[in-house]
Amino acid sequence: MSTETREFIIVGQDTGVSFTLWDVMPAPTDPTKRDMAIEEIGIDVHDAFGSCHTEWAATATGAVNQLxxxxxxxxxxxxxxxxxxxNRDALTEDSEPR
Known part of the structure; x- marks a missing residue:
């Protein structure tokens, strides 16, 4: 497992008492592609009454745990x-979020 951190995009819905994870993916490292991806995802999740977050972590599970x-x-x-x-299938590592 790598200890290098990278930015992840986390999408889902905050219910006020829990978070429903829809997807988590590494953010593009190119700044222009990153901005475009976050803008596109932001529009889609807004239409579905969701939210888009970014977190820095070594793994997708780590990013979701931080969120x-x-x-x-x-x-x-x-x-x-x-x-x-x-959507726990969005987490590719063995460990589950806390």
């Missing part, structure tokens, strides 16, 4: 986690 930590702090809900409806 969940941030959402726990924002909500004040200690057990804020992924909802049962989350």
């Amino acid at each position: 969940l930590t941030d959402l726990r702090e924002q909500s004040g809900i200690d057990d804020y986690a992924l909802s049962e409806a989350s």
Whole structure:
């Protein structure tokens, strides 16, 4: 497993008590392609009442865990986690998000 971090794009829906993960993918490293991808994804998720986040981590699972930590702090809900409806297939590593 690499310890090098990279930016990941995380899309889903914040329900206020959990996060429904739709997809997570590495962000393009080219700044122009990154901006275009985030803009396109942002339009799509907005239309579906979702949200688009970026996190830096070594893995997709690590990025989702960081987002969940941030959402726990924002909500004040200690057990804020992924909802049962989350697309866990989007996580390619063996470890599950907390």
